[in-house]
Amino acid sequence: MSVRVRRVYEPPEPADGVRVLVDRLWPRGLSKEAARVDEWPKALTPSTELRRWYHAGEGSYEEFAERYEAELADPEAVELLDQVRELAHKGDVTLLTASKTPEQSHATVLVRMLES
Structure with missing residues (x-):
């Protein structure tokens, strides 16, 4: 299984495979054509x-990750996680986020959940 995280503002690469936007809001200033997003499962994103x-x-990244994992226990999120996991078993998947620090974002939590 191959899942990686990239900023959605970076140009698409052939190695991206299926490009999955994991932000609830569409990235500012980016057209849908430029983003080349294949999937946008909004129920996988952290709540507003x-x-x-x-x-x-107001809290640490560790506390955020813990709260986010609890949100991912929702049945709709579990179903979407399974769908993305299935895509990853078939080929490369890139989780896209607008976060300036993807390593301290929800995308990293998603990778961990997908690989478990």
């Missing part, structure tokens, strides 16, 4: 409340 809490600097 959790996203705002984390961006306000």
